[in-house]
Amino acid sequence: xxxxxMIQAINEAxxxxxxxxxxxxxxxxxxxxxxxxxTRGLKDxxxxxxxxxxxxxxxxxxxxxxxxxAAGYKVVCHMMFGNFMYTGFDSIAxxxxxxxxMTAGQIALPIVYMGVFGGGRSAAAQHSDAMHPMIMNxxxxxxALPATPSDAMGLLRSAIHDPNxxxxxxxxxxxxxxxxxxxxxxxxxxxxxxxxxEGDDVTVVAIGAMVRPAMRAAQELAKSGIGVDLIDPxxxxxxxxxxxxxxxxxxxxxxxxxxxxxxxxxxxxxAAICADQCFDALKAPIRRVTVPDVALxxxxxxxxxxxxxxxxxSDAVRRLLxxxxxxxx
Amino acid sequence: xxxxxxxxxxxxxxxxxxYRDMLRIRRIEERIGDDAKAGNIPGAVHLYxxxxxxxxxFCSQLTDDDxxxxxxxxxxxxxxxxxxxxxxxxxxxxxxxxxxxxxGGSMHVADFSKGIIGANGIVGAGISIITGAAWxxxxxxxxxxxxxxxxxxxxxxxxxxxxxxxxxxxKLPVIFVCENNGFSEFSPSSxxxxxxxxDRAKPYGAAHETVDGNDLIAVHQCAARAIKHAxxxxxxxxIEARTYRQRGHVEAEASFLGSKYRSDEEVAEWxxxxxxxxxxxxxxxxxxxxxxxxxxxxxxxxxxxxxxxxFAEGSPYPDPAMQGTNxxxx
Numbered sequence: 285x286x287x288x289x290m291i292q293a294i295n296e297a298x299x300x301x302x303x304x305x306x307x308x309x310x311x312x313x314x315x316x317x318x319x320x321x322x323t324r325g326l327k328d329x330x331x332x333x334x335x336x337x338x339x340x341x342x343x344x345x346x347x348x349x350x351x352x353x354a355a356g357y358k359v360v361c362h363m364m365f366g367n368f369m370y371t372g373f374d375s376i377a378x379x380x381x382x383x384x385x386m387t388a389g390q391i392a393l394p395i396v397y398m399g400v401f402g403g404g405r406s407a408a409a410q411h412s413d414a415m416h417p418m419i420m421n422x423x424x425x426x427x428a429l430p431a432t433p434s435d436a437m438g439l440l441r442s443a444i445h446d447p448n449x450x451x452x453x454x455x456x457x458x459x460x461x462x463x464x465x466x467x468x469x470x471x472x473x474x475x476x477x478x479x480x481x482e483g484d485d486v487t488v489v490a491i492g493a494m495v496r497p498a499m500r501a502a503q504e505l506a507k508s509g510i511g512v513d514l515i516d517p518x519x520x521x522x523x524x525x526x527x528x529x530x531x532x533x534x535x536x537x538x539x540x541x542x543x544x545x546x547x548x549x550x551x552x553x554x555a556a557i558c559a560d561q562c563f564d565a566l567k568a569p570i571r572r573v574t575v576p577d578v579a580l581x582x583x584x585x586x587x588x589x590x591x592x593x594x595x596x597x598s599d600a601v602r603r604l605l606x607x608x609x610x611x612x613x
Numbered sequence: 614x615x616x617x618x619x620x621x622x623x624x625x626x627x628x629x630x631x632y633r634d635m636l637r638i639r640r641i642e643e644r645i646g647d648d649a650k651a652g653n654i655p656g657a658v659h660l661y662x663x664x665x666x667x668x669x670x671f672c673s674q675l676t677d678d679d680x681x682x683x684x685x686x687x688x689x690x691x692x693x694x695x696x697x698x699x700x701x702x703x704x705x706x707x708x709x710x711x712x713x714x715x716x717g718g719s720m721h722v723a724d725f726s727k728g729i730i731g732a733n734g735i736v737g738a739g740i741s742i743i744t745g746a747a748w749x750x751x752x753x754x755x756x757x758x759x760x761x762x763x764x765x766x767x768x769x770x771x772x773x774x775x776x777x778x779x780x781x782x783x784k785l786p787v788i789f790v791c792e793n794n795g796f797s798e799f800s801p802s803s804x805x806x807x808x809x810x811x812d813r814a815k816p817y818g819a820a821h822e823t824v825d826g827n828d829l830i831a832v833h834q835c836a837a838r839a840i841k842h843a844x845x846x847x848x849x850x851x852i853e854a855r856t857y858r859q860r861g862h863v864e865a866e867a868s869f870l871g872s873k874y875r876s877d878e879e880v881a882e883w884x885x886x887x888x889x890x891x892x893x894x895x896x897x898x899x900x901x902x903x904x905x906x907x908x909x910x911x912x913x914x915x916x917x918x919x920x921x922x923x924f925a926e927g928s929p930y931p932d933p934a935m936q937g938t939n940x941x942x943x
Contacts, residue, residue: 309752333752337785344775347741348748351759354730355680355749378735379742386721387731388714389940424941448942522942 285466289336291459293433294322297440300361300469302330302499305358311336312345312362312398320400320459323362341371349395350379358394358444366401366415366453380449381424394448395424396440402493402543403591409579412456412587414492414543417550419451419523421525426450426474427521428530429492433463435518438472446474455493475522479531483511486537486601489528490516492549494573494592510605520550525557532558536567539600541592546574571600623830625901627912631829632751632896632909634673635665638689640914641698643704644922645688645719649744649864653796655707658719661689663827663859666888667792668693670832671760674840678747680728680759683719686858687732690691690762695727702921709927715931716940737770739763739829740789744776747787758786758843766797777817780849787849789838792826796857799874814851826854830895858882 302308310323316337318324349361363369367500369376384393403412416427426448430436443450481502484488490498496515502512513531517524530537538558542551551572558570573592581587607611627936642660649658672693684691704711707718712722723731733739739761768791782789797805814821820842825837832854839850853889895901
């Protein structure tokens with residue numbers, strides 16, 4: 285194990301896979317100089333033909349990823365910000381997500397669409413979307429949202445070689461976060477959640493950047509004797525629903541923390557399937573800690589007030605237990 | 614693009630091959646049109662009738678290692694690139710034996726083993742996909758090229774500008790073939806398209822050429838220049854092939870359109886300039902084939918059409934119990 289920053293883990297995953305497999309290529313906006321640092325140095329190590337800067341042309345870029353993957357390459361398409369994927373959405377929503385299905389699986393389509401997502405940095409409305417729920421609804425693209433450097437490295441390695449398109453979303457502002465990363469070929473299978481900590485009173489499912497505040501909330505709640513079973517799905521497509529159901533059946537209570545807007549969020553989907561599958565085990569209503577159905581604002585106090593945080597997560601858990609205690613009396 | 618015009622010097626066999634390839638598309642599609650009108654085909658079909666010289670002119674010079682991307686009007690490109698007619702027909706009939714096991718239908722026929730990335734239901738989408746395939750071909754370094762066929766309607770999608778820009782910058786082995794068939798769905802081109810489409814290559818410095826899309830030989834020569842240009846590593850070309858959509862945007866459109874968007878006289882005039890009829894005349898006039906030769910090809914194709922339809926009709930529908938996430942997450 286070695287301590288690494290998130291962005292370093294991503295960079296090493298790309299570097300390692302490019303070194304191992306000549307079919308892995310990286311292209312996108314400013315990948316040579318690399319705004320975030322995740323693709324920095326790759327051109328020098330792997331050549332200008334495999335690491336290519338693109339014009340700011342998301343429409344052709346997202347489609348080029350499809351064509352190059354169909355023609356045999358493992359394509360990492362860096363679209364910089366999640367919001368910019370909307371500009372190139374046809375090839376994501378109509379082509380990448382459907383080509384394998386429409387053609388009865390004639391080919392593999394290994395594409396990783398990378399982008400930074402989420403709020404917290406005063407990036408304002410057009411650079412802060414948590415757009416994973418929209419991708420979840422496409423049916424045909426896997427979605428990875430790593431919360432730790434170790435998961436970022438392991439998930440990205442899997443994503444690059446997966447025969448399906450994968451959306452790899454890095455939490456904005458978390459690139460500098462440090463964590464222990466195993467040495468060697470550290471790989472994490474897409475679709476396997478992780479139990480961040482175990483507890484018996486309430487299940488908290490936290491997605492992407494929400495894992496850290498949820499962890500702190502769990503630590504704080506532990507001081508009050510509340511045991512949180514904290515689950516990080518790591519990928520929302522495929523979703524490790526069995527692990528979530530198992531936890532909910534154990535605790536009887538569920539809080540889902542998601543940085544997406546509430547309507548049709550990953551949180552509302554997880555809430556729905558748990559209500560469907562674990563209804564008899566539930567001791568209390570399912571709660572969602574999400575973002576209101578508005579764009580994220582620029583001014584720090586405004587933005588901070590909208591995003592889930594340690595206090596709002598703890599509060600949701602406490603109220604859930606309080607209500608459950610009253611009902612049980 | 615200033616390039617020398619090569620002499621026309623095709624053998625009798627080659628000429629008959631072009632005729633056969635065009636007529637095969639025509640007769641298969643006529644049958645598809647009839648079947649669609651008879652209600653035997655579940656979805657919409659968009660026919661290539663009248664534009665066959667473009668697909669055949671280009672695809673007859675491509676190999677399975679070259680890539681093509683096509684459009685919602687894509688049966689012709691699929692067949693010209695070597696696609697199987699039985700698998701096409703079964704797919705359009707929605708059968709298990711179809712090229713895509715009934716999951717794609719008319720607008721999504723594809724055969725990657727033959728370099729056919731597929732038809733596409735989104736106007737202009739093939740432009741970006743072929744640009745990526747051409748990038749792959751460039752990285753492979755084996756001289757393969759990518760050809761995107763699209764219509765004049767697709768030329769009004771911004772992606773054409775984006776693709777020309779990157780293809781010139783990267784010198785990609787790609788040919789953008791705009792089949793200007795006069796209509797953007799139900800809108801005459803003149804009402805939705807400013808200027809000449811081919812001129813859109815100029816500001817990017819891409820090679821470009823306009824060709825009579827109803828003249829197989831002219832298309833073939835133009836394609837030869839563009840393909841040579843691409844294989845030699847000189848970058849992209851934009852070709853505007855002027856042709857005409859003899860059929861509607863979609864079969865059976867008369868049943869739901871409230872009014873006409875073109876005159877019968879205009880359609881009749883273009884049918885008078887039909888690429889296959891003109892080519893047949895040319896072959897016979899040049900003494901390269903007899904009417905009997907052409908009749909024999911006609912009979913052979915009739916047999917292929919019958920066989921394809923029988924294959925489709927005799928094939929089972931896919932079993933709904935077997936669907937779900939098949940082919941999606943492997």
